[in-house]
Amino acid sequence: MTWYFDKKTLGFPNSDASGERTLLIPDPDWVYDPESPEDTTPPLVRISNPHCKLPAEEHLIELSDDEYEYLFEGITRGLRAVLDDNERPILISAPQALALTKESVEANRLLAYAHPITGTDRLFSEVLRMQVMGEPEWEAIRDKAIERFHEIQGQLPWPEETTRKK
Structure with a gap:
Protein backbone atom coordinates (compact mmCIF):
# COMPACT_ATOMS: atom_id res chain seq x y z
CA MET A 1 0.00 0.00 0.00
CA THR A 2 1.18 3.49 -0.80
CA TRP A 3 0.19 6.53 1.29
CA TYR A 4 -0.06 9.99 -0.22
CA PHE A 5 -0.50 13.54 1.04
CA ASP A 6 -3.09 15.41 -1.01
CA LYS A 7 -1.90 19.02 -1.54
CA LYS A 8 -5.43 20.15 -2.32
CA THR A 9 -7.40 18.59 0.55
CA LEU A 10 -4.48 18.04 3.00
CA GLY A 11 -5.78 14.49 3.36
CA PHE A 12 -4.14 11.07 3.16
CA PRO A 13 -5.44 8.93 0.28
CA ASN A 14 -3.89 5.50 -0.19
CA SER A 15 -3.64 2.94 -2.95
CA ASP A 16 -5.51 0.23 -1.00
CA ALA A 17 -8.65 2.32 -0.59
CA SER A 18 -8.41 4.17 -3.92
CA GLY A 19 -6.84 1.53 -6.15
CA GLU A 20 -3.49 1.50 -7.89
CA ARG A 21 -3.09 3.77 -10.93
CA THR A 22 -2.03 0.85 -13.15
CA LEU A 23 -2.64 -2.89 -13.31
CA LEU A 24 -0.59 -5.76 -14.71
CA ILE A 25 -2.66 -8.05 -16.91
CA PRO A 26 -1.86 -10.85 -19.35
CA ASP A 27 -1.13 -9.39 -22.79
CA PRO A 28 -4.44 -9.59 -24.72
CA ASP A 29 -2.51 -9.63 -28.03
CA TRP A 30 -0.37 -12.62 -27.09
CA VAL A 31 -1.02 -15.76 -29.11
CA TYR A 32 -0.02 -19.20 -27.93
CA ASP A 33 2.28 -21.00 -30.35
CA PRO A 34 2.15 -24.78 -29.79
CA GLU A 35 5.30 -25.16 -31.90
CA SER A 36 7.37 -22.97 -29.61
CA PRO A 37 9.30 -24.53 -26.71
CA GLU A 38 9.01 -21.18 -24.90
CA ASP A 39 6.94 -20.63 -21.79
CA THR A 40 3.21 -20.92 -22.41
CA THR A 41 2.41 -18.08 -20.03
CA PRO A 42 1.47 -14.82 -21.72
CA PRO A 43 3.64 -11.82 -20.85
CA LEU A 44 2.18 -9.16 -18.58
CA VAL A 45 1.42 -5.64 -19.79
CA ARG A 46 0.72 -2.58 -17.68
CA ILE A 47 -2.59 -0.79 -18.27
CA SER A 48 -4.31 2.17 -16.69
CA ASN A 49 -6.69 1.16 -13.86
CA PRO A 50 -10.15 2.48 -14.80
CA HIS A 51 -11.34 2.04 -11.20
CA CYS A 52 -8.53 4.07 -9.58
CA LYS A 53 -9.97 6.87 -7.40
CA LEU A 54 -6.70 8.58 -6.51
CA PRO A 55 -6.61 12.35 -7.12
CA ALA A 56 -4.55 13.69 -10.01
CA GLU A 57 -0.83 12.98 -9.64
CA GLU A 58 0.06 16.68 -9.48
CA HIS A 59 -2.00 16.93 -6.25
CA LEU A 60 -0.23 14.03 -4.51
CA ILE A 61 3.01 13.60 -2.60
CA GLU A 62 4.03 9.99 -2.00
CA LEU A 63 4.79 9.28 1.67
CA SER A 64 6.87 6.59 3.29
CA ASP A 65 5.14 4.59 6.03
CA ASP A 66 7.21 6.49 8.63
CA GLU A 67 6.19 9.87 7.19
CA TYR A 68 2.53 8.89 7.17
CA GLU A 69 2.65 7.59 10.75
CA TYR A 70 4.43 10.76 11.94
CA LEU A 71 1.90 13.05 10.24
CA PHE A 72 -1.15 11.03 11.27
CA GLU A 73 0.00 10.85 14.89
CA GLY A 74 0.58 14.63 14.91
CA ILE A 75 -2.92 15.23 13.60
CA THR A 76 -4.40 13.01 16.32
CA ARG A 77 -2.55 15.20 18.85
CA GLY A 78 -4.22 18.33 17.44
CA LEU A 79 -1.51 19.47 15.04
CA ARG A 80 -2.17 20.37 11.42
CA ALA A 81 -0.45 19.05 8.29
CA VAL A 82 0.52 21.71 5.73
CA LEU A 83 3.10 22.08 2.96
CA ASP A 84 6.48 23.70 3.60
CA ASP A 85 8.44 25.78 1.07
CA ASN A 86 9.79 22.58 -0.53
CA GLU A 87 6.28 21.19 -1.10
CA ARG A 88 6.68 18.57 1.65
CA PRO A 89 4.08 18.03 4.39
CA ILE A 90 4.99 19.27 7.87
CA LEU A 91 3.11 19.62 11.15
CA ILE A 92 2.19 22.98 12.66
CA SER A 93 0.08 24.05 15.61
CA ALA A 94 -3.54 24.10 14.60
CA PRO A 95 -5.20 27.51 14.55
CA GLN A 96 -7.95 28.23 17.06
Whole structure:
Protein backbone atom coordinates (compact mmCIF):
# COMPACT_ATOMS: atom_id res chain seq x y z
CA MET A 1 0.00 0.00 0.00
CA THR A 2 1.18 3.49 -0.80
CA TRP A 3 0.19 6.53 1.29
CA TYR A 4 -0.06 9.99 -0.22
CA PHE A 5 -0.50 13.54 1.04
CA ASP A 6 -3.09 15.41 -1.01
CA LYS A 7 -1.90 19.02 -1.54
CA LYS A 8 -5.43 20.15 -2.32
CA THR A 9 -7.40 18.59 0.55
CA LEU A 10 -4.48 18.04 3.00
CA GLY A 11 -5.78 14.49 3.36
CA PHE A 12 -4.14 11.07 3.16
CA PRO A 13 -5.44 8.93 0.28
CA ASN A 14 -3.89 5.50 -0.19
CA SER A 15 -3.64 2.94 -2.95
CA ASP A 16 -5.51 0.23 -1.00
CA ALA A 17 -8.65 2.32 -0.59
CA SER A 18 -8.41 4.17 -3.92
CA GLY A 19 -6.84 1.53 -6.15
CA GLU A 20 -3.49 1.50 -7.89
CA ARG A 21 -3.09 3.77 -10.93
CA THR A 22 -2.03 0.85 -13.15
CA LEU A 23 -2.64 -2.89 -13.31
CA LEU A 24 -0.59 -5.76 -14.71
CA ILE A 25 -2.66 -8.05 -16.91
CA PRO A 26 -1.86 -10.85 -19.35
CA ASP A 27 -1.13 -9.39 -22.79
CA PRO A 28 -4.44 -9.59 -24.72
CA ASP A 29 -2.51 -9.63 -28.03
CA TRP A 30 -0.37 -12.62 -27.09
CA VAL A 31 -1.02 -15.76 -29.11
CA TYR A 32 -0.02 -19.20 -27.93
CA ASP A 33 2.28 -21.00 -30.35
CA PRO A 34 2.15 -24.78 -29.79
CA GLU A 35 5.30 -25.16 -31.90
CA SER A 36 7.37 -22.97 -29.61
CA PRO A 37 9.30 -24.53 -26.71
CA GLU A 38 9.01 -21.18 -24.90
CA ASP A 39 6.94 -20.63 -21.79
CA THR A 40 3.21 -20.92 -22.41
CA THR A 41 2.41 -18.08 -20.03
CA PRO A 42 1.47 -14.82 -21.72
CA PRO A 43 3.64 -11.82 -20.85
CA LEU A 44 2.18 -9.16 -18.58
CA VAL A 45 1.42 -5.64 -19.79
CA ARG A 46 0.72 -2.58 -17.68
CA ILE A 47 -2.59 -0.79 -18.27
CA SER A 48 -4.31 2.17 -16.69
CA ASN A 49 -6.69 1.16 -13.86
CA PRO A 50 -10.15 2.48 -14.80
CA HIS A 51 -11.34 2.04 -11.20
CA CYS A 52 -8.53 4.07 -9.58
CA LYS A 53 -9.97 6.87 -7.40
CA LEU A 54 -6.70 8.58 -6.51
CA PRO A 55 -6.61 12.35 -7.12
CA ALA A 56 -4.55 13.69 -10.01
CA GLU A 57 -0.83 12.98 -9.64
CA GLU A 58 0.06 16.68 -9.48
CA HIS A 59 -2.00 16.93 -6.25
CA LEU A 60 -0.23 14.03 -4.51
CA ILE A 61 3.01 13.60 -2.60
CA GLU A 62 4.03 9.99 -2.00
CA LEU A 63 4.79 9.28 1.67
CA SER A 64 6.87 6.59 3.29
CA ASP A 65 5.14 4.59 6.03
CA ASP A 66 7.21 6.49 8.63
CA GLU A 67 6.19 9.87 7.19
CA TYR A 68 2.53 8.89 7.17
CA GLU A 69 2.65 7.59 10.75
CA TYR A 70 4.43 10.76 11.94
CA LEU A 71 1.90 13.05 10.24
CA PHE A 72 -1.15 11.03 11.27
CA GLU A 73 0.00 10.85 14.89
CA GLY A 74 0.58 14.63 14.91
CA ILE A 75 -2.92 15.23 13.60
CA THR A 76 -4.40 13.01 16.32
CA ARG A 77 -2.55 15.20 18.85
CA GLY A 78 -4.22 18.33 17.44
CA LEU A 79 -1.51 19.47 15.04
CA ARG A 80 -2.17 20.37 11.42
CA ALA A 81 -0.45 19.05 8.29
CA VAL A 82 0.52 21.71 5.73
CA LEU A 83 3.10 22.08 2.96
CA ASP A 84 6.48 23.70 3.60
CA ASP A 85 8.44 25.78 1.07
CA ASN A 86 9.79 22.58 -0.53
CA GLU A 87 6.28 21.19 -1.10
CA ARG A 88 6.68 18.57 1.65
CA PRO A 89 4.08 18.03 4.39
CA ILE A 90 4.99 19.27 7.87
CA LEU A 91 3.11 19.62 11.15
CA ILE A 92 2.19 22.98 12.66
CA SER A 93 0.08 24.05 15.61
CA ALA A 94 -3.54 24.10 14.60
CA PRO A 95 -5.20 27.51 14.55
CA GLN A 96 -7.95 28.23 17.06
CA ALA A 97 -11.17 26.57 16.02
CA LEU A 98 -13.64 28.73 14.19
CA ALA A 99 -17.33 28.60 14.96
CA LEU A 100 -18.78 25.47 13.41
CA THR A 101 -21.16 25.81 10.50
CA LYS A 102 -23.46 23.18 9.04
CA GLU A 103 -21.18 23.10 5.99
CA SER A 104 -18.04 22.43 8.06
CA VAL A 105 -19.79 19.73 10.11
CA GLU A 106 -21.05 18.09 6.91
CA ALA A 107 -17.54 18.22 5.39
CA ASN A 108 -16.06 16.66 8.54
CA ARG A 109 -18.74 13.98 8.56
CA LEU A 110 -18.02 13.11 4.92
CA LEU A 111 -14.31 12.79 5.74
CA ALA A 112 -15.14 10.56 8.71
CA TYR A 113 -17.48 8.37 6.63
CA ALA A 114 -14.78 7.97 3.95
CA HIS A 115 -11.90 7.14 6.36
CA PRO A 116 -10.42 3.86 5.07
CA ILE A 117 -10.19 2.23 8.51
CA THR A 118 -12.85 3.77 10.78
CA GLY A 119 -15.34 5.09 8.21
CA THR A 120 -18.66 3.67 7.05
CA ASP A 121 -18.30 3.93 3.27
CA ARG A 122 -16.22 0.75 3.00
CA LEU A 123 -18.72 -1.14 5.17
CA PHE A 124 -21.72 -0.02 3.11
CA SER A 125 -19.78 -0.94 -0.06
CA GLU A 126 -19.07 -4.37 1.37
CA VAL A 127 -22.78 -4.85 2.16
CA LEU A 128 -23.72 -3.97 -1.41
CA ARG A 129 -21.06 -6.30 -2.81
CA MET A 130 -22.22 -9.15 -0.59
CA GLN A 131 -25.87 -8.59 -1.58
CA VAL A 132 -25.05 -8.52 -5.30
CA MET A 133 -22.87 -11.62 -4.99
CA GLY A 134 -25.54 -13.44 -2.97
CA GLU A 135 -23.21 -13.87 0.01
CA PRO A 136 -24.71 -14.62 3.43
CA GLU A 137 -24.46 -12.61 6.65
CA TRP A 138 -24.39 -9.16 5.04
CA GLU A 139 -26.93 -8.01 7.63
CA ALA A 140 -24.31 -8.06 10.42
CA ILE A 141 -22.01 -5.78 8.42
CA ARG A 142 -24.96 -3.50 7.56
CA ASP A 143 -25.80 -3.21 11.26
CA LYS A 144 -22.16 -2.41 12.08
CA ALA A 145 -22.12 0.27 9.33
CA ILE A 146 -25.34 1.86 10.61
CA GLU A 147 -24.03 1.85 14.18
CA ARG A 148 -20.77 3.52 13.10
CA PHE A 149 -22.73 6.03 10.97
CA HIS A 150 -24.70 7.10 14.07
CA GLU A 151 -21.50 7.25 16.16
CA ILE A 152 -19.94 9.66 13.66
CA GLN A 153 -23.06 11.82 13.69
CA GLY A 154 -22.90 11.87 17.50
CA GLN A 155 -19.22 12.83 17.45
CA LEU A 156 -19.89 15.60 14.91
CA PRO A 157 -23.25 17.12 15.88
CA TRP A 158 -24.88 19.98 14.01
CA PRO A 159 -23.93 23.40 15.46
CA GLU A 160 -27.37 24.11 16.91
CA GLU A 161 -27.37 20.70 18.66
CA THR A 162 -24.13 21.75 20.37
CA THR A 163 -25.52 25.08 21.52
CA ARG A 164 -28.82 23.58 22.69
CA LYS A 165 -27.02 21.16 25.03
CA LYS A 166 -25.49 23.98 27.10
